[in-house]
Amino acid sequence: MINYIIKRILLMVPTFVVISMIIFVILNLAPGDPSAQAAADGTEAVSQDAQEAYRIFQEQFNLDKPILLNTRFRLTEEDVEEQVRTIVAFQRPVCADDELIEQIEEEQERAEEEATLAPAAAPEDEAGPVDEEMPEIADPADDDNCTPVEERPTTAEILSAQETLSDWGNYVVPELISIAQHHDQADIRHFAVNQLSSNTRRPILARSDPDPPPEIRDKNREISRENRVLRRWQVPIDEDEDAVVEMLEDNWIPWFEENRDRFEYSTGDKVGIFFLDTRFAKYWDNLNPFSLRPLRDDEDSLQSPLTIGAPDFGLSTVDRRPVMNTILEKLPYSLTLGFLAIFLAYIISVPIGIWSAYNQNTIKDQVVTVILFMLYSLPSFFTAVLLIEFLAVGRPFDFFPTGGFLADSARDMPILTQLRSVAWHIFLPIVCLTYGSLAALSRYARTGLLDVIRADYIRTARAKGLSESMVIMKHAVRNGMIPILTLMGTMLPFVVSGSLVIEYIFNIPGIGLYLYESIFMYDYNAIMGVLLISTVMTLVGILLSDISYAIVDPRITFD
Amino acid sequence: MTSQNDSTTTEPDDYQTYGEIVWGQFKKYRVSYYSLWGVFALFVLAMVCPVLAMNVPFYLYVPEGVGPEILQGTSYPWFVALFDQNFFNSGVDIFFNFLLFYVPFVFLVWFGLRGKLSPGDKSLYKKRRNIFIGVAMAVAAIGFMMLYGAEFRQPYVDYQALTELDDGVRALFPPLEHSYRNVNLMAVNEGPSWEHWLGTDREGRDVFTRILYGTRISLTIGIVAVGIYATIGMILGSLAGFFGGRTDAVILRLIEIMMCFPVIFLLLTIAGFIEEPSVFHIMLIIGFTGWTGIARLVRGEFLRLRNQDFVQAATALGLDRLRIIFGHVMPNAIQPVYVAATFGIAGAILIEATLAFLGVGPPDVPSWGQILTSGRNTQDMTMILASGFAIFLVISLFNLIGEGLRDATDPKMRK
Numbered sequence: 013m014i015n016y017i018i019k020r021i022l023l024m025v026p027t028f029v030v031i032s033m034i035i036f037v038i039l040n041l042a043p044g045d046p047s048a049q050a051a052a053d054g055t056e057a058v059s060q061d062a063q064e065a066y067r068i069f070q071e072q073f074n075l076d077k078p079i080l081l082n083t084r085f086r087l088t089e090e091d092v093e094e095q096v097r098t099i100v101a102f103q104r105p106v107c108a109d110d111e112l113i114e115q116i117e118e119e120q121e122r123a124e125e126e127a128t129l130a131p132a133a134a135p136e137d138e139a140g141p142v143d144e145e146m147p148e149i150a151d152p153a154d155d156d157n158c159t160p161v162e163e164r165p166t167t168a169e170i171l172s173a174q175e176t177l178s179d180w181g182n183y184v185v186p187e188l189i190s191i192a193q194h195h196d197q198a199d200i201r202h203f204a205v206n207q208l209s210s211n212t213r214r215p216i217l218a219r220s221d222p223d224p225p226p227e228i229r230d231k232n233r234e235i236s237r238e239n240r241v242l243r244r245w246q247v248p249i250d251e252d253e254d255a256v257v258e259m260l261e262d263n264w265i266p267w268f269e270e271n272r273d274r275f276e277y278s279t280g281d282k283v284g285i286f287f288l289d290t291r292f293a294k295y296w297d298n299l300n301p302f303s304l305r306p307l308r309d310d311e312d313s314l315q316s317p318l319t320i321g322a323p324d325f326g327l328s329t330v331d332r333r334p335v336m337n338t339i340l341e342k343l344p345y346s347l348t349l350g351f352l353a354i355f356l357a358y359i360i361s362v363p364i365g366i367w368s369a370y371n372q373n374t375i376k377d378q379v380v381t382v383i384l385f386m387l388y389s390l391p392s393f394f395t396a397v398l399l400i401e402f403l404a405v406g407r408p409f410d411f412f413p414t415g416g417f418l419a420d421s422a423r424d425m426p427i428l429t430q431l432r433s434v435a436w437h438i439f440l441p442i443v444c445l446t447y448g449s450l451a452a453l454s455r456y457a458r459t460g461l462l463d464v465i466r467a468d469y470i471r472t473a474r475a476k477g478l479s480e481s482m483v484i485m486k487h488a489v490r491n492g493m494i495p496i497l498t499l500m501g502t503m504l505p506f507v508v509s510g511s512l513v514i515e516y517i518f519n520i521p522g523i524g525l526y527l528y529e530s531i532f533m534y535d536y537n538a539i540m541g542v543l544l545i546s547t548v549m550t551l552v553g554i555l556l557s558d559i560s561y562a563i564v565d566p567r568i569t570f571d
Numbered sequence: 572m573t574s575q576n577d578s579t580t581t582e583p584d585d586y587q588t589y590g591e592i593v594w595g596q597f598k599k600y601r602v603s604y605y606s607l608w609g610v611f612a613l614f615v616l617a618m619v620c621p622v623l624a625m626n627v628p629f630y631l632y633v634p635e636g637v638g639p640e641i642l643q644g645t646s647y648p649w650f651v652a653l654f655d656q657n658f659f660n661s662g663v664d665i666f667f668n669f670l671l672f673y674v675p676f677v678f679l680v681w682f683g684l685r686g687k688l689s690p691g692d693k694s695l696y697k698k699r700r701n702i703f704i705g706v707a708m709a710v711a712a713i714g715f716m717m718l719y720g721a722e723f724r725q726p727y728v729d730y731q732a733l734t735e736l737d738d739g740v741r742a743l744f745p746p747l748e749h750s751y752r753n754v755n756l757m758a759v760n761e762g763p764s765w766e767h768w769l770g771t772d773r774e775g776r777d778v779f780t781r782i783l784y785g786t787r788i789s790l791t792i793g794i795v796a797v798g799i800y801a802t803i804g805m806i807l808g809s810l811a812g813f814f815g816g817r818t819d820a821v822i823l824r825l826i827e828i829m830m831c832f833p834v835i836f837l838l839l840t841i842a843g844f845i846e847e848p849s850v851f852h853i854m855l856i857i858g859f860t861g862w863t864g865i866a867r868l869v870r871g872e873f874l875r876l877r878n879q880d881f882v883q884a885a886t887a888l889g890l891d892r893l894r895i896i897f898g899h900v901m902p903n904a905i906q907p908v909y910v911a912a913t914f915g916i917a918g919a920i921l922i923e924a925t926l927a928f929l930g931v932g933p934p935d936v937p938s939w940g941q942i943l944t945s946g947r948n949t950q951d952m953t954m955i956l957a958s959g960f961a962i963f964l965v966i967s968l969f970n971l972i973g974e975g976l977r978d979a980t981d982p983k984m985r986k
Contacts, residue, residue, distance in 0.1 A: 027831060543833055
């Protein structure tokens with residue numbers, strides 16, 4: 013038995029890893045981007061500071077890393093050049109084309125006319141690198157250094173090229189250096205030099221830790237000093253080629269020679285990067301419960317021994333608080349609702365099941381069965397809305413509050429008053445959660461008892477002259493309730509997921525409602541956290557129900 | 572033709588196939604039997620929706636000099652609008668409109684052919700009947716694909732405004748002159764009246780019409796989603812059960828993984844992340860997450876059956892494995908799937924209604940859950956009750972059928 017349990021628990025680990033991987037991939041492949049949510053005004057990051065903030069955000073949530081496997085050490089110069097060329101092609105003037113020139117001249121004339129009509133000129137917009145403005149026209153003679161109209165990249169292509177280049181980060185530094193040295197087009201060399209200063213930047217260690225140990229702090233100081241220096245090694249766009257070459261020769265190449273070992277990867281490094289420098293690996297690194305790091309210091313974190321070494325789900329992208337803290341705050345509400353509902357469902361349905369099995373095929377039995385069956389088919393959100401309308405809103409009654417868990421006025425009251433307030437609030441939600449499982453459970457109880465009641469030993473008990481209540485209660489019920497008891501384990505996940513709709517309708521701040529809100533905020537870490545908690549509960553529930561089989565029924569062994 | 576003396580192929584007169592036994596048992600559960608008719612009636616209702624409620628006239632006569640030129644003379648716009656993808660922008664609607672003509676046609680052909688299918692010989696008759704059903708379904712699928720793929724579109728005409736011109740325009744409208752999408756800001760949040768039987772919603776759309784067309788959505792989602800997951804479950808379950816060993820271990824692990832997924836959460840997450848969710852997305856999501864139960868059932872049946880004599884006989888005959896699995900074992904293993912699938916339809920409809928209620932479904936589809944939400948937002952009791960009752964009705968019909976089917980397939984319960 014012990015062996016079996018240990019084996020099952022060990023098997024749970026890979027299952028859990030695979031599930032977390034699938035959820036993770038689904039979330040990360042889904043359209044919509046939390047960093048897009050972070051830039052509240054919906055504009056693209058244009059100024060350098062805004063870009064910097066965007067990158068820090070990306071780094072903080074590991075969004076700059078590939079999802080599952082990292083093959084960036086295999087990037088070649090061609091890959092990098094392709095991205096660079098896309099961006100540079102946009103900055104180049106458009107090749108001269110007679111029709112186009114005419115068209116543009118016409119437009120300019122029209123614009124001038126309009127400008128004279130409306131002298132109050134619109135304020136100049138901040139010209140970003142991706143602004144869709146009218147490209148300047150190259151001199152027809154200068155064929156080499158222009159982009160044909162049809163090859164001019166779209167805004168989306170440039171954005172994605174910029175994004176890709178900066179995501180590649182340190183991995184492409186040697187390639188950029190090589191492009192800056194050897195490429196045959198001047199503006200590409202220029203761009204590569206400027207791109208170097210952002211790609212060589214190193215991320216700060218332990219960013220989310222507000223109080224890092226001194227050695228990390230020193231190291232961070234060093235990194236940011238270097239980052240600042242590297243950032244300055246740029247050549248303004250209007251300077252000529254010599255300045256570029258000079259910058260390269262004076263600063264970049266010596267620096268690169270000095271730090272060359274940072275960009276050369278041994279086979280071991282490559283394997284490590286392949287599996288570990290990914291979003292998923294970083295996520296798991298935080299999640300790993302065996303790392304036993306204390307819970308992040310938050311202003312209102314619960315500093316109890318229980319939370320030490322708890323898995324870290326990362327920060328919420330919405331409120332920048334650790335997701336684990338929020339979940340721990342919200343879990344009690346859901347657990348209260350869920351366990352109360354299951355408890356009540358058992359308390360009510362077992363007697364009903366026994367009673368209707370005892371009165372099998374009578375009118376009474378059929379009436380009860382039909383009523384339970386109707387309850388089973390009644391969607392709980394419909395009932396919840398109806399109950400609120402009839403009993404809470406005041407049409408015609410307002411016995412109950414319309415939502416919430418605890419009245420604000422009762423928050424500082426003595427514990428009994430608080431309990432009364434809670435009971436008052438959760439009465440309707442509990443009703444809605446309970447009635448649906450009643451039908452299923454009592455049916456199980458009924459068939460369980462019916463299976464037993466025809467058994468020989470029951471006949472023996474009756475023949476011995478035992479009273480009917482003794483026969484049913486002591487001999488039949490004990491065996492007949494085995495199937496329904498073992499169901500209890502499988503109802504554990506229901507504690508979390510079953511109450512989502514009810515929490516939503518009654519506005520109870522449990523984790524169902526938290527998940528619902530997080531989905532609409534694209535709060536990946538929060539969604540992952542809730543889904544994983546719920547997965548763990550399902551796994552434990554299944555295990556418990558299997559174990560309870562063996563405990564309740566001695567005929568079943570796992571050996 | 573079988574000769575009367577050949578006792579190995581002739582069946583005795585009281586011979587009943589397993590399906591006939593189950594059907595005979597099923598008829599004895601009156602409530603379930605009537606529920607089956609209820610579902611059938613719902614299907615007919617879903618098909619005839621446009622006959623009952625649509626804002627396009629069956630028949631239109633516009634005298635010369637009135638309205639746009641193309642409309643002049645006699646026309647039958649209703650028949651055209653049925654397949655117009657500007658008017659019905661969902662494939663579900665086009666499909667049911669197609670069935671509205673196709674199903675009566677099939678029945679006519681069937682009654683015409685029935686005399687020629689040699690009804691005297693039971694087995695031959697059955698074989699030909701099955702061929703007929705197969706051909707009819709294939710034609711339906713191809714016909715619908717072609718119709719939907721043709722992307723027939725027409726400019727929108729406001730026929731109601733045209734008839735109100737009252738210049739000798741004659742038109743015959745369906746009894747309810749509403750479409751489920753027609754926004755009418757002049758009649759917002761109205762109570763029930765003769766014109767709007769269940770009132771109007773926040774955008775002035777007729778609630779009764781929306782609930783009527785919602786039948787189509789619910790039935791389609793239930794049946795297609797369960798069709799998807801029953802197929803997946805049957806294939807994976809049969810492979811696991813038949814081959815055992817490593818295949819079984821891998822598929823079991825897969826089942827365990829899928830079972831541990833918090834399905835309603837997962838559904839909500841995926842549905843929330845799809846940028847423009849459509850009915851088909853919801854079906855696919857439910858279909859790809861729900862197959863574990865059926866896979867386990869089928870696996871269990873296959874484990875029980877794979878060592879039986881008839882399987883060994885088939886193996887000894889040298890039949891290939893796929894044929895043994897799907898031709899010999901599957902027919903014997905499939906009956907618990909029917910029961911599970913019937914309950915599954917009710918479950919899928921409930922899930923869809925829940926998703927729509929939470930606001931993650933497709934926005935302009937007349938889903939009952941969505942009607943319930945908007946009724947809740949506008950405190951409109953008629954909308955809440957009507958849509959909630961519709962969900963309740965369909966779910967209980969399917970649950971009742973499932974209940975009857977479960978008892979009918981259970982030898983212990985045989986009456």
